[in-house]
Amino acid sequence: MNLEEIVRATYEEVKNTDDKGRLASYIPELVNVDSESFGVFISTIDHTNFGIGNFNEKFSIQSIAKVLSLSLAYSILGEKIWTRLGVEPSGTAFNSLVQLEADKGIPRNPFINAGAIVISDILLSNLKNPKEEFLSFIRSISNNSELNYSRKIAASEKSVGFRNVALCNFIKSFGNIENEPSDVLDFYFDLCSLExxxxxxxxxxxxxxxxxxxxxxxxxxxxxxxxxxxxxxxQTCGFYDESGEFAFKVGLPGKSGVGGGIVAIHPNHYAIAVWSPKLNEKGNSYKGMKFLEEFTTKSQLSIF
Amino acid sequence: MNLEEIVRATYEEVKNTDDKGRLASYIPELVNVDSESFGVFISTIDHTNFGIGNFNEKFSIQSIAKVLSLSLAYSILGEKIWTRLGVEPSGTAFNSLVQLEADKGIPRNPFINAGAIVISDILLSNLKNPKEEFLSFIRSISNNSELNYSRKIAASEKSVGFRNVALCNFIKSFGNIENEPSDVLDFYFDLCSLExxxxxxxxxxxxxxxxxxxxxxxxxxxxxxxxxxxxxxxQTCGFYDESGEFAFKVGLPGKSGVGGGIVAIHPNHYAIAVWSPKLNEKGNSYKGMKFLEEFTTKSQLSIF
Amino acid sequence: MNLEEIVRATYEEVKNTDDKGRLASYIPELVNVDSESFGVFISTIDHTNFGIGNFNEKFSIQSIAKVLSLSLAYSILGEKIWTRLGVEPSGTAFNSLVQLEADKGIPRNPFINAGAIVISDILLSNLKNPKEEFLSFIRSISNNSELNYSRKIAASEKSVGFRNVALCNFIKSFGNIENEPSDVLDFYFDLCSLExxxxxxxxxxxxxxxxxxxxxxxxxxxxxxxxxxxxxxxQTCGFYDESGEFAFKVGLPGKSGVGGGIVAIHPNHYAIAVWSPKLNEKGNSYKGMKFLEEFTTKSQLSIF
Amino acid sequence: MNLEEIVRATYEEVKNTDDKGRLASYIPELVNVDSESFGVFISTIDHTNFGIGNFNEKFSIQSIAKVLSLSLAYSILGEKIWTRLGVEPSGTAFNSLVQLEADKGIPRNPFINAGAIVISDILLSNLKNPKEEFLSFIRSISNNSELNYSRKIAASEKSVGFRNVALCNFIKSFGNIENEPSDVLDFYFDLCSLExxxxxxxxxxxxxxxxxxxxxxxxxxxxxxxxxxxxxxxQTCGFYDESGEFAFKVGLPGKSGVGGGIVAIHPNHYAIAVWSPKLNEKGNSYKGMKFLEEFTTKSQLSIF
Known part of the structure; x- marks a missing residue:
């Protein structure tokens, strides 16, 4: 089977399994999606592309944006970025404050909320018009001028984002945030609202x-x-406290978001995006995880 | 450069760097090694082999043995082994009891001490002569009848292994050890003493x-x-709380031991073993880590 | 010796001991005091009163105010106040977020910052003009219309109070704060600024x-x-993670503040206030602790 | 009402309340008691004594023995005993290992298991025949040659005491146990078995x-x-993580055991012992706690 056939076969298989997941409830606006949506798109570096299901519907990429903000910050600061945060898996939930206390305000990695907030702070300090320049960055990468924030999602998250306010102020209390917490969070919530x-x-x-x-x-x-x-x-930190499970079962680097999206990379081969909004207990797309597990089993194309 | 040339060049480079590591001190017998030792050996699946430095001297592989005991237990029990332990990075030190309390006696993964102790318990329950059968297992894999435990190292570790006794009894208190703790530990200490x-x-x-x-x-x-x-x-759990760092800098699955050994795998290509007994602050070989970082940079053969 | 003589003798003794404490540094304005200040005042229920040293100089009572806000809230709500917070010693530092995560936003007791913030929220929900009514409350208790907040101290604490902002938003994320975090904190910082x-x-x-x-x-x-x-x-929670030490050595219920004040109660006998601004490692007045230990030893008037 | 009348009235009141407690299940032998037992005895320093209910039936005092072993060790070593353990409430369960890791093997106080194990180690190092001398100590205090260990209870606890084995070896790994863990635990289990x-x-x-x-x-x-x-x-540490609650509601120093016994002290007045084997969720006697709360309310004789 070629990749297209494998995607198609896996999609049909997973589409009909019982979805034990639940819609994310902590951001009010996120529940306004069709919970049965399920789409997949694969792009290869040799220009093969294929999509199936609801691959053309926009969704909130949420934490997946953390890879993009990290990429921009990393391209600006280089290795000295790692004085502000670490590269270790956290072993705890994505929004935990416990570890941050032990680690004195240095987030374990850029993909837990604390780390992504520090990255937002870095961008704020290094860009003139952070929101516009970030948009330009991702639009240029994908040659797609349509990409944008969702004001509605950002506003919705701001209205309930007390834990992120807590995280940002907590890190600030350790001296690892340079800008005003409210400015950092405003940018952070916008990043997460990308659609x-x-x-x-x-x-x-x-x-x-x-x-x-x-x-x-x-x-x-x-x-x-x-x-x-x-x-x-x-690979090591992309799925919160299910990162090990993802490496174990899927075997590809990837990143998920509570909007139900997952993107995975096979170096030198392809990028694949899956979307299905109902989440498993760990906060990752139930069908998305299933699809990728089956897909790499069928394609035998894990990095391991 | 071919692999041999890269190994040689990297070896020479790292050999002369200042070794900021220290000998492991917590097992008395482990200090009886030449702290300047440094050896490398690479074996490829297409039968190329090459060694340099002290590649012919035996050392205590310590925690590296955890991959071997896991392999044997996994081959016996299959996937149901994961009811007894997890596959997530721990985010804490290799011998932490804290997380075990939160996780009710289910170790995070098979490579922290708690997990390896559970694996020892599983082998004890499933093998008639665990110590002999384990030796047979590894001797047959490597076609090498010389492999053996070190009575001296095992005895030395037993004499100071109070924390492992604590771990084993703690797990037993949660019901996740079937055999007598003293039997489990006796086997565990022998496994770690492999040379x-x-x-x-x-x-x-x-x-x-x-x-x-x-x-x-x-x-x-x-x-x-x-x-x-x-x-x-x-990849995700092989280097305790430096696993992320290893993935980040080396980009290969691997496992280290406090004896100063590290083994890394490039799937479908090779296995490479490095040994240098002085350890960095995280308990991994200082020169070993350096060598592998340089080696994968030079060879451009990371899995990512 | 009568109480006055004991106070005098103890004061002279402690005055000349080497003060190993340090001024609180985390609120900028707090360092603007004479670090050598040392005063004591005792008031008994049979109207004996005696002061020595700098007993007439105002200082910032800081956390001591937590007893007063609790008193007011307790007098309004009665026992149902304990649905919002606990009565157990925390075993951790006064501003820890760790425990709060495990306890799901229910602070351990009213004297850690988290607990006092919840009490502020309760007063905000139950009073029309919280700041004025709280002042009236303490003025009427002590028949002293001079008591007041310090705008300078409150402003100073607000400018650096990121950890308290974190605590308040963290508790809010668990649903245990009813009002806007900024309003709660504004009131909380004012309470702490009482002089x-x-x-x-x-x-x-x-x-x-x-x-x-x-x-x-x-x-x-x-x-x-x-x-x-x-x-x-x-008695059990008044001195953060030095509460046991205080019970052990002094044997009286009491409360300290980072302004260097300590107040202790001997039920049915007296209240005694000590002030000396340099703090020990646990954040309690170095000389204040010493004085009270000596005082109860000499007077043999512990509750135990 | 005099004390006898108050004891009687309170006893009758509590006897008929619905006992929501449960028998301790973690030591097999402890379940072999009549779960409806309920007895009280008060002894005053002016030689008034009064008992009611099952005050004449022996029970396992369990952790209450920790006060006695501490008393003996304290009388031998004096204040230098506190280099080996602390005096702070733990804020966690009685057998937690978490805190011990943070505190590097120094138990928070002598009444959590870790602390009592260190006290046992101290007695072992300072007495020739620890078990006999400890018995002599308590027999002489109470002028009662009948007091003894229960071999049955001690054996039962040993058979399941894995967590205590874990605690003892964990502390040993930090260097805070001098003797062989098995000897320390043998003595510790005997102490707990006092009847x-x-x-x-x-x-x-x-x-x-x-x-x-x-x-x-x-x-x-x-x-x-x-x-x-x-x-x-x-007062601060006698009831594990219900110590604050006990101080709050009862207001007397006291100590409980999982055998259902509680003893409380009113300094300069009396000692009162209550026994009822069914425990509340925190591991303290349900009726015992209720009785003492009512008793001090009625007698108005709290230390606060």
Whole structure:
């Protein structure tokens, strides 16, 4: 079977399994989606593309945006970025404050909320118009001027984001936030509100399967080494306290969001985006996880 | 450069760097080694082999043995082994009891001490002569009848292994140890005392680069899926709370031991063993880590 | 010796000991005090009063105010107040977030910051003009219309109070704060900024030595049972993670603040206030602790 | 009402309330008691004594023995005992290992299991025949040659005491146990197995209400200061993570055991022992707690 056939077969198989997940409830606006949605899109570095199901519907990518903000910050600061945060899996939930206390305000990695908030602070300190420049960054990578924030989602998250306010102020109390917490959070919530569909998402992440190089414009976003390192980070930290499980069962670097999206990378081969909004107990898309597990089993294309 | 040349060049480079590590002090017998030792051996699945430095000297592989006991237990029980322990990185030190309390006696993964003790318990329950059968297992994999435990190291560790006694009894208090703690620990300490040299170690681990298949006898030790999963576990959990750092900088699945050994796998390519007894602050070989970082940078052969 | 003689003798003794403490540094404005200040005032229920040293100088009572806000809230809500917070010692630092995560937003007791923030929220929900009514409350207890907040101290604390902002938002994320975090904190910082001298402080707390009854106006502030319970709380939780030490060495219920004040109660006998701004490692007045230990040893008037 | 009348009235009241407690299940032998048993005995320093209900039936005093072993160790070593353990409430369960890890093997106080194990180790190092000498100690205090260990209970606890084995070896790993863990635990389990009835228990603890002085032989067991300090410790740490609640509601120093016994002290007045084997969720006697709360409310004789 070629990739398209494997995607199709896996999709049909998973589509009909009983979805034991639940819609994310902690951001009010996130429940306004069709809970049965299920889409997949794969983009390869040799320009094969294929989508199935609801691959054309936009959804909130939420934490998946953390890979993009990290990429931009990493491209600006290089390795000195790691004085502000670590590269270790946290072993705890994505929004835990416990570890941060032990670690004195240095977040374990850029994919837990604390880490992504520090990345937002870094961008705020290094960009003139952070929101616009970030949009330009991702639009240029994917050659897609349509990508945008969702004001509605951002506002909804701000109205209930007390724990993120707590995280940001807690880190600030350790001296690891330079800007005003309210400004940092305003930017952070906007980042999380990015909307796109599976096609856009897989195309946007394709540079990470291509040694950091933009396949559309053929320019370098990250160095080869930086790209490799972001992939390693996604592998070890991309799924909160289910990261080990994902490496174990899927065997690809990837990142999930509570909007139900997951993107995974097979270095030198492809980027694949899956979306299905009902989440398992760990906060990752139930069908998305199932799909990727089956897909790598069938394709035998894990990195391990 | 071919692999041999890269190994040689990297070796020379790292050999002369200032070793900021320290000998492991917590097992008395472990200090009786030449702290300047430094050896490397690489074995590829297409039968290329090359060693340099002290690759022929035996050392205590310590925690590296956890991959081998897991392999044997996994081959016996299959997936149901995961009812007894998890596959997530711990985010804490290798011998922490804290997390075990929160997790009610289910160790996070098979490579922290708690997990390896549960694996020892499983082997004790499933083998008639556990110590002999385990030796047979590893001797057959590597076609090497010389591999053996070190009575001296095992005795030395037993004399100071109070924390492991604590761990085992703590897990037993949650009902996740079936046998007598003293029997489980006796077996566990023997496993950790295994001695071999870099050549033997890389040859022994080559089956994990070869989809679970023994390259010498051409028989299957683990299924392809099980092999992939053990590699994923080494990637996410093989270096205690430096696992993320190793993935980040080296980008290969691997496992280290406090004896100063590290073994790493490049799936479908090779297994490489490094030994240098002085450890960094996280308990991993200082020069070993440096060597592997440089080696994968030079060879550009990370999995990411 | 009578009480006055014991106070005098103890004061002279402690005055000349080497003060190993340090000024609190975390609120900028708090360092603007004479670090050598040392004053004591004792008020008994049979109207004996005596002061020595800098007992007439005002200082920031900081956390001591938590007993007063609790008293007011307890007098309004009665026992149902304990659905919002607990009565157990925390075993951790005064501003820890760790425990709060395990306890799902229910603070361990009213004297850690988290608990006092919840009490502020309760007062905000139950009073029309919280700041004014709280002032009236303490002014009426002590028959002293001079008591007031310090705008300077409150502003100073607000400018650096990120951890308290974190605590309040964290508790809000668990649903245990009813009002806007910024309003709750504004009130909380004002409470902590209360200023008075040792004489005023001991007179203000005398009702807790008098079964909850105001000795000046002879009216009841708290029921006998409520008064007993607040004393018990001060005994077990009044000195953060030095509460056991204080019970062990002093043997009286009491409360300290980072401004260097300590007030202690001997039920049915007296209230005593000590002030000396340099703090020991646990954040309690170095000389204040020493004085009270010596004082109860000499007077043999511990509750135990 | 005099004390006898108050005891009687309170007893009748509590006897008929619905007992929501459960028998301790973690030591097999402990379930072999009549779960409806309920007895009280009060002994005053002016030789008034009164018992009601099952005050003459022996039960396993379990953790209450920790006060006695501490008393003996404290009388031998004096204040330098506190280099081996602390005096702070733990804020966690009685057998937690978490805190011990953070505190590097120094138990928070002598009444959590970890602390009592260290006390056992101290006695082992300082006595020739620890078990015999400890018995002599308590027999002489209470003028009662009948007091003894229960071999049955000790054996039963040993058979399931894995967590205590874990605790002891864990502390040993930090260097805070001098003797062999198995010897320390053998002594510890014997101490916990002490059996007596309410009359014997209240008479045995009367010296703590009498400034450390044995009322029967009129000799001093502890200094006045040591006695006061043990009472303070019971107040802050005597009921595990319900210590605050006990201080709050009962207002007396006391100690409970999972055998359903509680003893409380009113300094300079009396010792009172209550026994009822069904425990509340925190592991303290359900009816015992209720009785003491009502008793101090009625008698108005709290220390606060």
């Amino acid at each position: 796109m569909n599976c096609k856009e998402l897989s195309e946007l992440f394709l540079f990470l399967a291509n040694n950091g190089c933009n396949i559309f414009a053929n320019n370098s976003i990250l160095t080869k080494s930086q790209c490799k390192r972001i992939n390693a980070l996604m | 071999m040299n870099c050549k033997e170690l890389s040859e022994l681990f080559l089956f994990l680069a070869n989809n679970g298949c023994n390259i010498f006898a051409n028989n299957s030790i683990l299924t392809k899926s099980q092999c992939k999963r053990i590699n994923a576990l080494m | 008075m001298n040792c004489k005023e402080l001991s007179e203000l707390f005398l009702f807790l030595a008098n079964n909850g009854c105001n000795i000046f106006a002879n009216n009841s502030i708290l029921t006998k049972s409520q008064c007993k319970r607040i004393n018990a709380l001060m | 007596m009835n309410c009359k014997e228990l209240s008479e045995l603890f009367l010296f703590l209400a009498n400034n450390g002085c044995n009322i029967f032989a009129n000799n001093s067991i502890l200094t006045k200061s040591q006695c006061k300090r043990i009472n303070a410790l019971m």
